[in-house]
Amino acid sequence: MKNFMNDKDFLLSTQTGEKLFHNFAENLPIVDYHCHISPKEIFEDKSFSSITEVWLGGDHYKWRLMRANGVDERYITGDAPAREKFQKWAETLERCVGNPVYEWSHLELKRFFGYEGNLNAKTAEEVWELANKKLASHEFSCRNLIRRSNVRLICTTDDPADSLEWHKRIADDDSFDVQVVPAMRPDKALGIEKEGFGSYVAQLSKSAGMSIESFADFKQALSKRFDFFAEMGCKASDHALDYVVDIPATEVELEQIFAARCAGQIVSEEDILKYKTAFMKFAASEYVRLGWAMQLHFGCKRDNNLTMFKKLGPDTGYDCIRNGQMASDLSDFLNDVNETSGLPKTILYSLDPNDTTMIDTVMQCFQQAPVAGKLQNGAAWWFNDYLSQ
Numbered sequence: 244m245k246n247f248m249n250d251k252d253f254l255l256s257t258q259t260g261e262k263l264f265h266n267f268a269e270n271l272p273i274v275d276y277h278c279h280i281s282p283k284e285i286f287e288d289k290s291f292s293s294i295t296e297v298w299l300g301g302d303h304y305k306w307r308l309m310r311a312n313g314v315d316e317r318y319i320t321g322d323a324p325a326r327e328k329f330q331k332w333a334e335t336l337e338r339c340v341g342n343p344v345y346e347w348s349h350l351e352l353k354r355f356f357g358y359e360g361n362l363n364a365k366t367a368e369e370v371w372e373l374a375n376k377k378l379a380s381h382e383f384s385c386r387n388l389i390r391r392s393n394v395r396l397i398c399t400t401d402d403p404a405d406s407l408e409w410h411k412r413i414a415d416d417d418s419f420d421v422q423v424v425p426a427m428r429p430d431k432a433l434g435i436e437k438e439g440f441g442s443y444v445a446q447l448s449k450s451a452g453m454s455i456e457s458f459a460d461f462k463q464a465l466s467k468r469f470d471f472f473a474e475m476g477c478k479a480s481d482h483a484l485d486y487v488v489d490i491p492a493t494e495v496e497l498e499q500i501f502a503a504r505c506a507g508q509i510v511s512e513e514d515i516l517k518y519k520t521a522f523m524k525f526a527a528s529e530y531v532r533l534g535w536a537m538q539l540h541f542g543c544k545r546d547n548n549l550t551m552f553k554k555l556g557p558d559t560g561y562d563c564i565r566n567g568q569m570a571s572d573l574s575d576f577l578n579d580v581n582e583t584s585g586l587p588k589t590i591l592y593s594l595d596p597n598d599t600t601m602i603d604t605v606m607q608c609f610q611q612a613p614v615a616g617k618l619q620n621g622a623a624w625w626f627n628d629y630l631s632q
Contacts, residue, residue, distance in 0.1 A: 248349050249359065272395035276426065276479050277538060277621075282399050282409035285423055286416070289385040294374040295325035298348075299332055303560035308344065309335045310560070320555055330367050337363035355383075355391070389421055398426040398479055403468040404443070404450040407475050414476075424476035427535070429526065430483050432465060435518045441505050458494075458501035462525050469529050480530055482523070484541040489575040492517035523576070528584035535587060538621065541573075542593040564595045574605050577618075581609060588614060592621040 312335040352358040451464035606618035
């Protein structure tokens, strides 16, 4: 039996795995085409006040684990002191043996901080002192952590209306040799059912420098922003979809739906899905024009705890897997896009691991020369956040 973290082959179960990792993969650079790192923090070369800020400041998967362990919200997203929050995390982590988060956390402690032990309630103070002492050094600033991780490229997550100010500053800074480029994340443009959709249209109008009076104008404004992103080095999009839909609509219908929402009116679920179908087909055609990859994250039911959503907002740990038969809709959507504009390079992520075989079979229907792997299954790791004891 291999020793936890003290054996360099701890997670490698065969000689073939050991050979492939150590001889080929171990020293390869990281090309990160989907992340949520702040370009502002990269430009400013942010230093972190404590390991609590680094580990718990925005990781809602760790938050979910802490909630499952009965930890009060004050120690998760509330105003408890950083040391106390870290203690609660240590008490939670010791109950997660067998969970990938347990292994990742200890791997980070070993690689970045040189800690060989196990983080738990009793060792929390020891780890706290060790990690914070090193984080106080400039060697552990945002940029230096990126360098130490052997990162070559970072694609951040950016809205079409974003000025990309921090990307411009990073690009002009010759002292940082890691490429940082935007990735298009037009969730707000897609989310016609959201309360702030009308305000977002006004924001996009300002960024694009044109009036938006119709859905046709909206698409033109987005196209201008896509061109701007391309100038800034963008090569990929990133869509958060609850599910993939394919409900066709006429241009007249789409204009009526768009006008109604901009006026603050409520539209039907069917109209929402018609709009989203049209939007995604338009976006895919733009990605073909620009030569971008299209990433689709789907199979998620979001913001399930309404009480906590009202308190904390989105992306705070209250999403779950959305089950359903998606093969037909996914296939129909890809087929319609392929018929209309041709498919861009596409990466499909489902939060439901049961969808893996379905995705593999659907995407094989649309593979096409001369691109090898034009459609890919981006197998996801989300929701590995359960207590093992």
